Amino acid sequence: MARNRRPSKQMLLLLEALSAHTQQWRHGYDLMKETGLLSGTLYPLLIRMTDQGLVEAEWREPEHPGRPARHAYRLTSAGVAFARMATPAGPMTFTKAAFA
16 A cells, blocks of 8 residues: 655755756755755655656766766656645745754
């Protein structure tokens, strides 16, 4: 039986950050800075959302020579729909301070 759970406040923060520019690829470090989520929370959440089909991930070549390739993330069409459903009142206006 599938569980029907509400998104966590951390997932809502991440959805807000990713849904601001749905077609733009975002790096984990940038998402950490924007959401205030720590890596131990952010990356497992991104993996879980990727497994659920809400987020797509791909390796991106480095912008500067000598740097390693990085994962980049963006919402899928299912993720965009989920973000809209998770916030029926309109755009999210959560702040990091709201969850401190």
